[in-house]
Each structure stands twice: as structure tokens, then as C-alpha cells.
Amino acid sequence: MTGDRPLLEIRSLEVVFPTPGGTVRAVREVSLSVNPGESVGIVGESGSGKSTIARAALGLIELPGRIVGGEVLWRGRSLSDEKIARRYRGRQISLVSQDPMASLNPIRTIGVQMTEVMARHLKLGKQQARRRAGDLLEKVGIPEPGRRLDQYPFELSGGMQQRVVIAIALSCDPLMLIADEPTTALDVTTQAQILRLISSLQKELGLALMLITHDLGVVAGACDLLKVLYAGEIVESGTADALFHHPRHPYTAALLGATPRLDGTTERLRIINGQPPDLRSVDIGCSFSPRCPNSTSYCESEHPVLEPDSRGGMFACWHPQNHLDARSVPREG
Amino acid sequence: MGRYVLKRLIQAALVVVSVTVVVFVVTRLIGDPVAVMLPLEATDENRAVLEAQLGLDRPILVQLGDYMADAVRFDFGDSLWQRRPAIDIVMERLPPTMVLVLSGFVLGLLLGAVIGVVAAIRPGRWMDRLFVLLGVLGISLPQFWIGLVLIVFFSVGLGWFPTSGSGSLRHLVLPAVVLALPILGRIALVTRSSMIDELNTPHVKDATARGLSRARIVVAHAFRGAGIATITVAGWELVGALAGGAVVVETVYAWPGIGFTAMQAIERHDIILLQGVVLVIAVIVVTINILVDVTYTLLDPRVKFD
Incomplete structure (x- = not known):
């Protein structure tokens, strides 16, 4: 495996969902890549298209959703070919989804659900797969792994269930883990444990990680690179460090302002006024302009595109925060 | 599991007894077996004799009591038509x-x-x-x-x-x-x-x-x-x-x-x-x-x- 070639490459992806009220453009012109061992966080609010991107990365856009533009490549091969995608899913790209209770089949034992994946991809026999399943449970910090194999999901707590889901995801030595809101369904103390587990496993196993969340706090320690998604588009990307300390897009700045801090700042949490746009209507200007403190009438008529900035990141905004490299756009007089 | 099945069996027995009682009462209220068994020209006297023979002249509760008492011994009566159990x-x-x-x-x-x-x-x-x-x-x-x-x-x-x-x-x-x-x-x-x-x-x-x-x-x-x-x-x-x-x-x-x-x-x-x-x-x-x-x-x- 070459170190520099990206594992996952999403190029100008466009995903639409036809609905009775009109076509929803869930993902618009999204491009991103994930290199081996790299951790990429995708941050956005509900409906911003982040889960659709996760599904697309597995080649799993379901009807009525449709990819109408761009492509998703896994190590150079298109995942729109179902035969190819099926070979990689669970084998090289694994998913940890939001609600572990919903992710596991309620009426099959944990052992069966772990071993069936290994039987499929690694062609392991029953005994071998069971032994490996026990080892994996131990690795993700589940006590008495031997006994757990014969238990059903409902006999475990939410945090333990999510550990099982993670163990299944790791069972075939994948190259990349997609974690789609992996902590949202868990209580706060468990959230931190699960995040630490994902992070430490990612580093230990050298996995690529795509961590999808609405919570900037979640990606803070876990990701090297961040992509901020708004209304189906990436509006800013860069290193986690740069985005946290010098956000350029007003949306990123607003998200940071809306994140509670534990470092003694007693400032009132700021909210982002307004609603995300209706993705059925085709907007001409910047999608964020109706909610943006910096917006001008220029923003409403001209669509900003992602352009590189001086920090090595990218952002799509006519009137960015911290006017270090403001673009040559005439301000309204 | 044993207790559960036992409970269900008791319930089942109650259901069977209830069904028996309902069918017993209904069949005796809506039909007259004697009228079917005797020829059209039979006299009222003939009817009374057959009714008494079959025990149908007694109060319905007495009949039911008899039936249940026999049923406990797995005797469910003789068919009126075929004259056998x-x-x-x-x-x-x-x-x-x-x-x-x-x-x-x-x-x-x-x-x-x-x-x-x-x-x-x-x-x-x-x-x-x-x-x-x-x-x-x-x-x-x-x-x-x-x-x-x-x-x-x-x-x-x-x-x-x-x-x-x-x-x-x-x-x-x-x-x-x-x-x-x-x-x-x-x-x-x-x-x-x-x-x-x-x-x-x-x-x-x-x-x-x-x-x-x-x-x-x-x-x-x-x-x-x-x-x-x-x-x-x-x-x-x-x-x-x-x-x-x-x-x-x-x-x-x-x-x-x-x-x-x-x-x-x-x-x-x-x-x-x-x-x-x-x-x-x-x-x-x-x-x-x-x-x-x-x-x-x-x-x-x-x-x-x-």
C-alpha cells in the first residue's frame, strides 16, 4: 500500500433525494479525500448531508437517493459498482453508526453477529471466528468477553453495545473506519469513553478515520483535519488546529461560539439565528447568507466557492472572519 | 417454563369448559332433536316418551350437570344418530x-x-x-x-x-x-x-x-x-x-x-x-x-x- 495515495476520494459528489415537494439536493459538489492513517472530522448540523456522505463512502446511497454527479473512489476504484463496493464494505471500510441498539440485530447473539462478518470476509471457521471475536471484545474493553458472545444486545448497556459495534467494525482489519455520530445515542460519561476508545484504536491500528458529528467538541481531540458542512456543501476545511483557533467562515465561527466550554469561560452560549435553508430550492448566492452576520447583498447573488487560504485550508466565503486575506470583493457601500 | 405451561394449561381447561357450557346451552335452546328423530306423524305422546328416554325433559341445568359429571370420566354421551359413543x-x-x-x-x-x-x-x-x-x-x-x-x-x-x-x-x-x-x-x-x-x-x-x-x-x-x-x-x-x-x-x-x-x-x-x-x-x-x-x-x- 502506498502511503501517499488517498484511500477514499470523493470528487464533486452530488446526491439528490426526489421528494413530493421537490428534489432535495442533500450533497452538493463535495470533494474530500482521506489518506491512510489520517483522521478527518466532518462537522455539520442536522440535514447538512453528513450522513449521506458517510453512506456514499460505503457505496450505499439508497433509493430514492441518487448520485447525480461526481464519484466516490476507494483506492482508485469506483464504489458505484455494487460488486466492488460489497467486497470492501466491512472488509476495508467499516462503519460505526449512531445508535448501537439499532445497529445490532436485537434477536441474534453478539457472537453470531460478530462471526458472520468474519466468516464472510476472512473465511474463518466457526471456532476461529469465535476465538477472534472474544479477543476483539477484550480489545474494545468489554469484560468477560467469552460470556458476552452468547448474550443478546439488549442484555448490554448502550456503551457496551457501541463497543461491540466497534469490535465488529474492526474485526476484518479495515483500513478505514467511518464513525457516523458514534456517541450521539450515548450518555455523556460514556461518550467520552467511546471517543477515547475510537481515537486510541485509530492510532494503535494506524486506521484512517472519518468522524462525522454535529458536535465540535467531539472532533476536537480526535481529528487532524476538519471539514465543515453547511446545507450539503463544504464551507470550510483545514487542520483542526487552524479551524478552532482561526475560523475563517462565519458559520464555523458561529458553531464554535455555540459550543459549550469547560475552561471557565462564563460567556453565554451563542446561538445561530435562523434555520438551515430548504434544500429543495436552488439558491444562487451563499446558502449561509440569510443567517450570516457578515452577509451583504453580494452574498445573496453570488455563490462563493472553496478557495485555498494562507493557512493551507480552504473556505467558501466572500466576507470571512479575521480579514487576514480578504478577497477582492467590493463591500456594499 | 414449567410453571408457565402449568398456568397456561389451567387457563386452557377453563376455556374448554366454557366452550362446552356455551355449546351445551345453545344447542338445547335452538334445536329439537326429537322432532328430527321421529316421523312427521308421531303423536305428542311418542315425543314425550323419546324426550324422557334421552333425558331432554329435565331442566337444562340438571342436564348440564349430568353431562359434566360424565365428561369428567371421559364419557361424552352417545350420538343420537349413530347410537354409539x-x-x-x-x-x-x-x-x-x-x-x-x-x-x-x-x-x-x-x-x-x-x-x-x-x-x-x-x-x-x-x-x-x-x-x-x-x-x-x-x-x-x-x-x-x-x-x-x-x-x-x-x-x-x-x-x-x-x-x-x-x-x-x-x-x-x-x-x-x-x-x-x-x-x-x-x-x-x-x-x-x-x-x-x-x-x-x-x-x-x-x-x-x-x-x-x-x-x-x-x-x-x-x-x-x-x-x-x-x-x-x-x-x-x-x-x-x-x-x-x-x-x-x-x-x-x-x-x-x-x-x-x-x-x-x-x-x-x-x-x-x-x-x-x-x-x-x-x-x-x-x-x-x-x-x-x-x-x-x-x-x-x-x-x-x-
């Missing part, structure tokens, strides 16, 4: 009914489940629509009518199967098919809708994300969940086929089972025989219900005995 007649007629009901049930259950699963894989497509139509027809067409149509077409027209009677596999085909149709219809529709629900659950989608084969997802994940609904309906269908379908189908095809016997008993106002038929059916029905509930706990680990 009613229970013997029922037991003779039970095996043909079992053969018919089980063939129809298994046929309907298997085909219905397969059709339901296949329809659910691609809902809305032509195959799904065809199967749904088939299911609705199976449920809604009256069995006596389908029975007659099949006789006209396959027996009279093509001569493939005998028109009625029993004794060979060829005799079994038409009545079993007629019995199977509504079972097939309901099993197919219920299996289809619960399969569609299951296939859309997050755990099935995540199983797909784990790269499992479509066949494994459909069979080992979705159908295993959907099968719980199928089993529930299957229990009802077996009961319905035994207690209802068999009467209609056996009468249309002169199949010598307990359904046919029930019709004969009703025609002849043989209340003792009818009572015997109802009792045996009631015992089988409550047994099936207990078996279905025990099956749940095997299929779904979340269901516990209590």
Missing part, C-alpha cells in the same frame, strides 16, 4: 381432518412465506403487485365458491382429480388447495409487510454496511425478525383452518373428517355428537395457542415466560 365417532373422523388441515396449512404457510419474502425484496415492482393481488384474492374469495369452481374446472372439465371423497393423494389435492388459499393470502401479506419493515431497520442497513451478502441479510436478519409476525398469524390460521375452513371444505368435497361430521350432526340435530366435535376442536385449538406462545420465546430472546 360420540367421542368414538369424532376420533375416527379426526385423522382425515388432520391430514387435510395439515397439508393445506403447510402448503399455505410455505408458499405464503416465500411469496411474502420475494414480494418484499422489491416492493412496488410488478412481481410484488402480482403477489399482493394473489394474496388479496386468496383472502377474499369464499372457500365454498373456489371449491366448486375447482371441481368444475379440474374434476369435471379436465378430469384430473376426483370430484369428492377421500382415499388417495389425488382426492387430497383440491380440498388441500382450497384450504390453503386464504392461509397463503394472509401469511403472504403479513410476511410481506413485516419483511418490508425489517429490511428498512437500521440493523439491516448496518448489516449491509458490514458487507454481508444480500441472501444472508434477507434470510438470517430480516426474515428472522419478520418470522415472528408470520408465526403469530400461522397460529391463527391453523386454528381457523381447523375450526372453520375444514367444515366448509370437507362439506364441499365430502371429505370424511370432523368438519363434515359437524355438518351431519347439525343437519340431524345430533347435539351430543356436535358437542363432541366442538370439544375436540376446542382442545386442539387451545393446545395450538400454547405451542405458538412457546415458539415466540424460541424465536425472540426478548420474550420471557411469565
Whole structure:
């Protein structure tokens, strides 16, 4: 495996969902890549298209959703070919989804659900797969792994269930883990444990990680690179460090302002006024302009595109925060 | 589990006793066996003698008490028509009914489940629509009518199967098919809708994300969940086929089972025989219900005995 070639490459992806009220453009012109061992966080609010991107990365856009533009490549091969995608899913790209209770089949034992994946991809026999399943449970910090194999999901707590889901995801030595809101369904103390587990496993196993969340706090320690998604588009990307300390897009700045801090700042949490746009209507200007403190009438008529900035990141905004490299756009007089 | 089954058995016994009482009272209120047994020109005196002989002149509560007292010793009275123990007649007629009901049930259950699963894989497509139509027809067409149509077409027209009677596999085909149709219809529709629900659950989608084969997802994940609904309906269908379908189908095809016997008993106002038929059916029905509930706990680990 070459170190520099990206594992996952999403190029100008466009995903639409036809609905009775009109076509929803869930993902618009999204491009991103994930290199081996790299951790990429995708941050956005509900409906911003982040889960659709996760599904697309597995080649799993379901009807009525449709990819109408761009492509998703896994190590150079298109995942729109179902035969190819099926070979990689669970084998090289694994998913940890939001609600572990919903992710596991309620009426099959944990052992069966772990071993069936290994039987499929690694062609392991029953005994071998069971032994490996026990080892994996131990690795993700589940006590008495031997006994757990014969238990059903409902006999475990939410945090333990999510550990099982993670163990299944790791069972075939994948190259990349997609974690789609992996902590949202868990209580706060468990959230931190699960995040630490994902992070430490990612580093230990050298996995690529795509961590999808609405919570900037979640990606803070876990990701090297961040992509901020708004209304189906990436509006800013860069290193986690740069985005946290010098956000350029007003949306990123607003998200940071809306994140509670534990470092003694007693400032009132700021909210982002307004609603995300209706993705059925085709907007001409910047999608964020109706909610943006910096917006001008220029923003409403001209669509900003992602352009590189001086920090090595990218952002799509006519009137960015911290006017270090403001673009040559005439301000309204 | 032992305690649970014991509790269910006691409940079952109560159900059987209640059914017996209701049937006993109703049959004695709505019909007059004496009028059927005697010729038209019989005098009132003749009637009184026969009534007294059969014990029908006594108050109904006394009759019921007698019946129950005998029933405890497994004496369910003599058939008025055949003049021998009613229970013997029922037991003779039970095996043909079992053969018919089980063939129809298994046929309907298997085909219905397969059709339901296949329809659910691609809902809305032509195959799904065809199967749904088939299911609705199976449920809604009256069995006596389908029975007659099949006789006209396959027996009279093509001569493939005998028109009625029993004794060979060829005799079994038409009545079993007629019995199977509504079972097939309901099993197919219920299996289809619960399969569609299951296939859309997050755990099935995540199983797909784990790269499992479509066949494994459909069979080992979705159908295993959907099968719980199928089993529930299957229990009802077996009961319905035994207690209802068999009467209609056996009468249309002169199949010598307990359904046919029930019709004969009703025609002849043989209340003792009818009572015997109802009792045996009631015992089988409550047994099936207990078996279905025990099956749940095997299929779904979340269901516990209590």
C-alpha cells in the first residue's frame, strides 16, 4: 500500500433525494479525500448531508437517493459498482453508526453477529471466528468477553453495545473506519469513553478515520483535519488546529461560539439565528447568507466557492472572519 | 417454563369448559332433536316418551350437570344418530381432518412465506403487485365458491382429480388447495409487510454496511425478525383452518373428517355428537395457542415466560 495515495476520494459528489415537494439536493459538489492513517472530522448540523456522505463512502446511497454527479473512489476504484463496493464494505471500510441498539440485530447473539462478518470476509471457521471475536471484545474493553458472545444486545448497556459495534467494525482489519455520530445515542460519561476508545484504536491500528458529528467538541481531540458542512456543501476545511483557533467562515465561527466550554469561560452560549435553508430550492448566492452576520447583498447573488487560504485550508466565503486575506470583493457601500 | 405451561394449561381447561357450557346451552335452546328423530306423524305422546328416554325433559341445568359429571370420566354421551359413543365417532373422523388441515396449512404457510419474502425484496415492482393481488384474492374469495369452481374446472372439465371423497393423494389435492388459499393470502401479506419493515431497520442497513451478502441479510436478519409476525398469524390460521375452513371444505368435497361430521350432526340435530366435535376442536385449538406462545420465546430472546 502506498502511503501517499488517498484511500477514499470523493470528487464533486452530488446526491439528490426526489421528494413530493421537490428534489432535495442533500450533497452538493463535495470533494474530500482521506489518506491512510489520517483522521478527518466532518462537522455539520442536522440535514447538512453528513450522513449521506458517510453512506456514499460505503457505496450505499439508497433509493430514492441518487448520485447525480461526481464519484466516490476507494483506492482508485469506483464504489458505484455494487460488486466492488460489497467486497470492501466491512472488509476495508467499516462503519460505526449512531445508535448501537439499532445497529445490532436485537434477536441474534453478539457472537453470531460478530462471526458472520468474519466468516464472510476472512473465511474463518466457526471456532476461529469465535476465538477472534472474544479477543476483539477484550480489545474494545468489554469484560468477560467469552460470556458476552452468547448474550443478546439488549442484555448490554448502550456503551457496551457501541463497543461491540466497534469490535465488529474492526474485526476484518479495515483500513478505514467511518464513525457516523458514534456517541450521539450515548450518555455523556460514556461518550467520552467511546471517543477515547475510537481515537486510541485509530492510532494503535494506524486506521484512517472519518468522524462525522454535529458536535465540535467531539472532533476536537480526535481529528487532524476538519471539514465543515453547511446545507450539503463544504464551507470550510483545514487542520483542526487552524479551524478552532482561526475560523475563517462565519458559520464555523458561529458553531464554535455555540459550543459549550469547560475552561471557565462564563460567556453565554451563542446561538445561530435562523434555520438551515430548504434544500429543495436552488439558491444562487451563499446558502449561509440569510443567517450570516457578515452577509451583504453580494452574498445573496453570488455563490462563493472553496478557495485555498494562507493557512493551507480552504473556505467558501466572500466576507470571512479575521480579514487576514480578504478577497477582492467590493463591500456594499 | 414449567410453571408457565402449568398456568397456561389451567387457563386452557377453563376455556374448554366454557366452550362446552356455551355449546351445551345453545344447542338445547335452538334445536329439537326429537322432532328430527321421529316421523312427521308421531303423536305428542311418542315425543314425550323419546324426550324422557334421552333425558331432554329435565331442566337444562340438571342436564348440564349430568353431562359434566360424565365428561369428567371421559364419557361424552352417545350420538343420537349413530347410537354409539360420540367421542368414538369424532376420533375416527379426526385423522382425515388432520391430514387435510395439515397439508393445506403447510402448503399455505410455505408458499405464503416465500411469496411474502420475494414480494418484499422489491416492493412496488410488478412481481410484488402480482403477489399482493394473489394474496388479496386468496383472502377474499369464499372457500365454498373456489371449491366448486375447482371441481368444475379440474374434476369435471379436465378430469384430473376426483370430484369428492377421500382415499388417495389425488382426492387430497383440491380440498388441500382450497384450504390453503386464504392461509397463503394472509401469511403472504403479513410476511410481506413485516419483511418490508425489517429490511428498512437500521440493523439491516448496518448489516449491509458490514458487507454481508444480500441472501444472508434477507434470510438470517430480516426474515428472522419478520418470522415472528408470520408465526403469530400461522397460529391463527391453523386454528381457523381447523375450526372453520375444514367444515366448509370437507362439506364441499365430502371429505370424511370432523368438519363434515359437524355438518351431519347439525343437519340431524345430533347435539351430543356436535358437542363432541366442538370439544375436540376446542382442545386442539387451545393446545395450538400454547405451542405458538412457546415458539415466540424460541424465536425472540426478548420474550420471557411469565
